[in-house]
Amino acid sequence: MVKLTIDEREITVEEGATILDAAKLAGIKIPTLCYHKRLNPIGSCRMCVVEIEGLPNPMTACTTPVAEGIKVVTNSERLQRMRRETLKLMLVNHPLDCPVCDKGGECSLQDLVYEFEIETAEYRAEKKEREAIYATPLIRYWPDRCIMCLRCVAACRDIKALGAIDIVGSGFGAGISPVNKEKCESCGECIKVCPTGALTENLSRYKGRTWMVNRVKTTCAYCGCGCQLELNVMNNRVIGITTKDDDEVNRGSLCVKGRFGYEFIGSEERLTKPLIKRDGKFHEAAWDEALDLVAERLTAIKTAAGSDAIAGLSSARCTNEENYLMQKFLRAVIGTNNIDHCARL
Amino acid sequence: MTDVFFSSWGGEIVDNRGKEPENYEKIKGIALPSQFAGKEDIRALIGWYGIVLRSRDVNIVDLCRAYITAVQSESCGKCFTCRVGTMVLADTLTKICRGNGDEGDIDALVRVAEVIREGSKCNLGQTGPIPLLDAVKLFAEDFKRAVQDKKPILEGNYHYKLTAPCMDACPIHLDIPRYVESIKEGKFEESLNTIVEKLPLPGVVGRVCVRPCEMHCRRTILDEPISIKYLKRFVADDNLKKKKKVSFKQTPSEKTGKVAIIGAGPAGLACAYHLALKGHTVTIYERFGEPGGMAAMGIPDYRLPRNILGFEVEQIQKMGVAIKYNTVVGKDIKLSDIEKESEAIFIGIGAQASTAMGVEGEDKGYGGFIPGIEYLQKINVGVDPYPEGKKVVVVGGGNVAIDCVRSSFRIGKEDVNLVYRRTKREMPADHVEIKDAEEENVTFHYLTNPKKILTREGMVIGVECIRMELGEPDESGRRRPVPVEGSEFVIDCDILVPAIGQAIDLGLLEGKSGDNVKTTRKSTLVVDEFTMQTSNPRIFSAGDCVTGPSALINACAGGKRAAVNIDCFINGKRLEATDDDYFDRLFNDVKVFDPREKIGFLGGRKMLHLPMLPPEERKQTFAEVEKGYHFLEAKAEADRCLRCYRVGMIAV
Numbered sequence: 001m002v003k004l005t006i007d008e009r010e011i012t013v014e015e016g017a018t019i020l021d022a023a024k025l026a027g028i029k030i031p032t033l034c035y036h037k038r039l040n041p042i043g044s045c046r047m048c049v050v051e052i053e054g055l056p057n058p059m060t061a062c063t064t065p066v067a068e069g070i071k072v073v074t075n076s077e078r079l080q081r082m083r084r085e086t087l088k089l090m091l092v093n094h095p096l097d098c099p100v101c102d103k104g105g106e107c108s109l110q111d112l113v114y115e116f117e118i119e120t121a122e123y124r125a126e127k128k129e130r131e132a133i134y135a136t137p138l139i140r141y142w143p144d145r146c147i148m149c150l151r152c153v154a155a156c157r158d159i160k161a162l163g164a165i166d167i168v169g170s171g172f173g174a175g176i177s178p179v180n181k182e183k184c185e186s187c188g189e190c191i192k193v194c195p196t197g198a199l200t201e202n203l204s205r206y207k208g209r210t211w212m213v214n215r216v217k218t219t220c221a222y223c224g225c226g227c228q229l230e231l232n233v234m235n236n237r238v239i240g241i242t243t244k245d246d247d248e249v250n251r252g253s254l255c256v257k258g259r260f261g262y263e264f265i266g267s268e269e270r271l272t273k274p275l276i277k278r279d280g281k282f283h284e285a286a287w288d289e290a291l292d293l294v295a296e297r298l299t300a301i302k303t304a305a306g307s308d309a310i311a312g313l314s315s316a317r318c319t320n321e322e323n324y325l326m327q328k329f330l331r332a333v334i335g336t337n338n339i340d341h342c343a344r345l
Numbered sequence: 346m347t348d349v350f351f352s353s354w355g356g357e358i359v360d361n362r363g364k365e366p367e368n369y370e371k372i373k374g375i376a377l378p379s380q381f382a383g384k385e386d387i388r389a390l391i392g393w394y395g396i397v398l399r400s401r402d403v404n405i406v407d408l409c410r411a412y413i414t415a416v417q418s419e420s421c422g423k424c425f426t427c428r429v430g431t432m433v434l435a436d437t438l439t440k441i442c443r444g445n446g447d448e449g450d451i452d453a454l455v456r457v458a459e460v461i462r463e464g465s466k467c468n469l470g471q472t473g474p475i476p477l478l479d480a481v482k483l484f485a486e487d488f489k490r491a492v493q494d495k496k497p498i499l500e501g502n503y504h505y506k507l508t509a510p511c512m513d514a515c516p517i518h519l520d521i522p523r524y525v526e527s528i529k530e531g532k533f534e535e536s537l538n539t540i541v542e543k544l545p546l547p548g549v550v551g552r553v554c555v556r557p558c559e560m561h562c563r564r565t566i567l568d569e570p571i572s573i574k575y576l577k578r579f580v581a582d583d584n585l586k587k588k589k590k591v592s593f594k595q596t597p598s599e600k601t602g603k604v605a606i607i608g609a610g611p612a613g614l615a616c617a618y619h620l621a622l623k624g625h626t627v628t629i630y631e632r633f634g635e636p637g638g639m640a641a642m643g644i645p646d647y648r649l650p651r652n653i654l655g656f657e658v659e660q661i662q663k664m665g666v667a668i669k670y671n672t673v674v675g676k677d678i679k680l681s682d683i684e685k686e687s688e689a690i691f692i693g694i695g696a697q698a699s700t701a702m703g704v705e706g707e708d709k710g711y712g713g714f715i716p717g718i719e720y721l722q723k724i725n726v727g728v729d730p731y732p733e734g735k736k737v738v739v740v741g742g743g744n745v746a747i748d749c750v751r752s753s754f755r756i757g758k759e760d761v762n763l764v765y766r767r768t769k770r771e772m773p774a775d776h777v778e779i780k781d782a783e784e785e786n787v788t789f790h791y792l793t794n795p796k797k798i799l800t801r802e803g804m805v806i807g808v809e810c811i812r813m814e815l816g817e818p819d820e821s822g823r824r825r826p827v828p829v830e831g832s833e834f835v836i837d838c839d840i841l842v843p844a845i846g847q848a849i850d851l852g853l854l855e856g857k858s859g860d861n862v863k864t865t866r867k868s869t870l871v872v873d874e875f876t877m878q879t880s881n882p883r884i885f886s887a888g889d890c891v892t893g894p895s896a897l898i899n900a901c902a903g904g905k906r907a908a909v910n911i912d913c914f915i916n917g918k919r920l921e922a923t924d925d926d927y928f929d930r931l932f933n934d935v936k937v938f939d940p941r942e943k944i945g946f947l948g949g950r951k952m953l954h955l956p957m958l959p960p961e962e963r964k965q966t967f968a969e970v971e972k973g974y975h976f977l978e979a980k981a982e983a984d985r986c987l988r989c990y991r992v993g994m995i996a997v
């Protein structure tokens with residue numbers, strides 16, 4: 001264990017912890033932007049600078065491991081000036097287009113600019129065009145909005161172990177680029193961690209602002225893993241999926257299906273009425289008529305050939321409860337163990 | 346006398362403005378050469394440590410503009426302050442230089458420069474604004490005038506180079522900060538690619554390099570250097586483990602030709618590799634039955650396993666390089682015959698003979714008297730050089746001597762001694778190696794010198810030695826050992842191994858009427874230091890046969906340099922030093938690494954040392970003593986790097 005002081009408070013933490021970890025433990029807030037708890041510290045944003053007594057240079061709290069006896073100051077005139085200047089630099093290429101940005105309302109940059117009361121983009125530099133190409137058509141990259149925090153790159157590499165995207169170019173012209181496009185699984189891990197609106201979902205652009213949607217927690221229905229997600233619902237339609245870092249099972253990660261495969265819910269092509277096949281063609285029917293027919297046929301088959309002549313195949317698109325009822329129906333009502341599920345195939 | 350009228354280098358301000366040249370105060374801590382590339386006058390220097398001005402015609406605002414623009418173009422883009430900040434600075438300075446400056450610009454310059462200096466992630470950003478801040482403060486009038494006059498300033502002529510202390514110290518100038526950072530980011534393949542752009546033997550050098558880089562690592566000031574060597578080994582091993590093909594970028598030159606290489610040592614292999622990258626047809630003639638030179642036949646397997654070298658040579662062969670083994674040039678084939686068939690020749694024959702000790706009886710061919718190089722070469726091909734012997738005395742204080750003693754245990758010798766005429770402090774061998782030998786229980790006899798070989802029936806039975814004491818320092822700066830009269834004593838032994846030096850066997854050269862390659866009195870080949878060309882324009886040379894016994898990385902650097910120039914030669918281009926070479930020289934004067942620098946960061950994160958086999962176990966076998974890093978260890982070690990990139994620029 002290591003003992004240190006942060007803002008005059010004594011803290012004991014495990015060896016190897018960073019100053020940021022220690023501050024968190026003590027409930028001291030240090031501003032961050034590129035830091036993300038699921039990623040190895042990146043150190044690109046320089047917002048978490050702190051002073052250590054006796055050392056002339058500020059250091060970033062997220063990348064500096066604690067050391068015995070150090071005295072850390074997280075807030076001073078100099079540190080606040082540095083943070084403000086850094087934020088002002090960020091606004092050199094980031095447009096203040098929050099009114100048309102999908103991330104508006106839950107953007108870390110917006111929050112910080114607000115917190116530090118930065119009213120204008122004071123500094124200027126000649127714009128360098130950066131290419132807006134991306135690894136997957138499901139995601140749109142907005143180079144102007146990208147502040148190069150590199151969270152997306154770290155997520156793709158550290159969480160997904162894919163490395164589909166990376167920083168390309170140098171200096172002000174550097175951008176995010178699909179360096180290994182073929183490796184991209186369209187999982188959207190990058191979009192999940194992007195603190196700004198630089199990565200947006202191509203399916204749901206301009207469908208609704210963050211504060212207009214109702215987030216409904218549910219379990220992903222695509223496979224048996226049980227990933228937790230939130231349906232973003234507006235006017236009784238799902239317009240997007242979000243996840244939370246603290247959720248058990250997937251801790252915010254999803255695969256391409258869970259993250260982007262939600263449009264079927266409101267699809268025009270979905271069946272909303274039962275169909276009965278007559279003379280090789282499907283005809284719409286009333287629920288009573290359809291259910292009567294099923295009951296009648298199942299009873300007939302059971303009487304003629306026994307329970308085991310019937311089998312049930314359930315669906316992964318259904319909830320656990322629905323699947324439970326299905327197997328109960330086959331076992332208790334029909335009397336067979338012939339029950340299976342598409343996710344097992 | 347000095348002709349420098351202003352310097353802020355290293356924070357020490359010397360301001361001779363308004364003084365007559367004869368009254369100029371001298372600047373300390375930096376020697377600014379007067380010329381660059383032997384033809385251009387150096388009018389000013391601007392870099393990570395400040396500004397040095399020699400000519401009063403240099404416009405300070407334009408100098409800053411050019412410099413900051415260079416810093417911006419080298420910025421990696423991985424932190425906000427440097428990526429955006431230096432762009433804001435560069436654009437603002439450009440605006441001022443075009444005559445469009447505004448009142449507020451200078452204030453903004455200072456504010457932004459400050460936050461870049463204090464807040465940037467790596468040393469490029471931390472050092473980039475330093476000279477600008479110096480200039481704005483100490484040349485305030487010039488900046489004010491530039492803004493007020495609103496007249497365009499004529500652009501000056503500048504050259505710059507990106508460097509880092511480690512990179513500058515590495516003889517082949519590997520981009521160390523870059524390959525280390527790739528490891529930190531888990532991009533091991535990319536890291537290896539950065540290395541093999543220059544060095545084809547990463548696994549070999551990653552094990553046995555003498556690591557000048559680490560001795561110039563800036564992190565040493567905080568705690569300990571980065572383990573640059575073992576990180577190199579890590580990426581090479583990782584690649585070997587994954588059995589991936591290293592992707593070499595072969596880009597054939599316009600004209601390609603046939604090149605013969607004599608000697609498959611590190612110099613020859615590096616030369617072959619770089620020629621193959623340029624599409625030339627390369628044939629290597631090698632005396633022994635296997636490649637690697639001293640890396641294979643000298644350095645023992647417990648330090649450098651054979652399969653590592655083998656794999657890396659195989660990669661070179663896969664690029665089309667042919668090796669003719671068991672062919673001694675000068676005996677089996679004449680150099681002049683090879684010359685007829687090739688457009689250029691590279692000689693990399695190393696220093697393969699042992700130097701005589703000047704001790705009575707060493708030329709008599711006694712049984713049990715075996716020169717160090719021969720001793721190791723035999724052991725390296727799996728032969729006990731003298732099975733009759735059990736008690737060994739090795740004479741010498743270098744790495745070869747240490748390799749001889751440590752190998753002796755491993756071929757079953759029981760009593761192993763080392764005799765050295767100075768003390769442990771003066772020993773040229775790597776201190777880590779000495780420590781390892783001590784742990785393995787070698788008996789060290791310091792301040793001892795052999796005088797006479799004692800024999801019975803033509804076989805060694807002992808060595809008569811004399812005690813020494815240290816006298817006045819000699820030309821090497823080390824105190825000269827002088828014999829203590831009457832202090833003779835005998836050490837019993839049946840094997841005596843002199844390992845006091847290596848000599849070069851020039852038997853392949855044919856003299857004035859033949860190749861006409863000039864040599865020195867020390868039997869080294871004379872070459873141009875930049876192009877590696879000998880006195881015969883078609884023959885190039887590098888490695889131990891040019892430098893005298895040295896280190897692997899120097900041989901590789903020389904081989905690469907020769908290859909670049911052979912390629913120019915075949916393409917009819919002029920052979921000359923490049924700007925990079927001149928910058929190396931300049932940096933040598935200016936000093937990229939300052940051990941007295943005060944780094945205002947938190948230290949205390951020591952180097953992660955490799956786990957080793959215990960001494961009693963390891964001395965029985967030739968199995969590799971040191972185990973490599975686990976990938977998490979490698980990432981943690983890489984994370985210690987301070988990324989000390991910096992830009993040096995001169996006005997000419």
Ligand SMILES: Cc1cc2nc3c(=O)[nH]c(=O)nc-3n(C[C@H](O)[C@H](O)[C@H](O)COP(=O)(O)OP(=O)(O)OC[C@H]3O[C@@H](n4cnc5c(N)ncnc54)[C@H](O)[C@@H]3O)c2cc1C
Nearest residue numbers: 608610611612632638639643674695888889895896897900
């Ligand atoms: C025991 C020992 C330990 C060492 N340990 C280290 C170490 O830990 N770290 C380090 O950096 N350096 C070490 N060195 C030094 C390093 O090995 C040499 O500096 C390096 O190998 C020099 O490379 P080279 O290609 O110039 O010559 P060499 O490696 O000597 O290769 C020359 C090659 O030319 C061949 N050759 C010679 N004459 C002829 C001919 N006439 N015809 C055909 N072929 C010929 C030889 O057989 C040999 O293969 C060590 C050296 C020795 C002897």
Ligand code: SF4
Nearest residue numbers: 156184185187188190
């Ligand atoms: S969608 Fe997934 S795989 Fe593709 S770039 Fe983003 S994180 Fe990487």
Ligand code: SF4
Nearest residue numbers: 146147149150152194
């Ligand atoms: S796309 Fe988003 S996560 Fe990636 S670097 Fe830009 S702002 Fe950061």
Ligand code: SF4
Nearest residue numbers: 511562563986987989
């Ligand atoms: S800390 Fe890193 S960049 Fe700096 S000198 Fe050492 S290895 Fe090189």
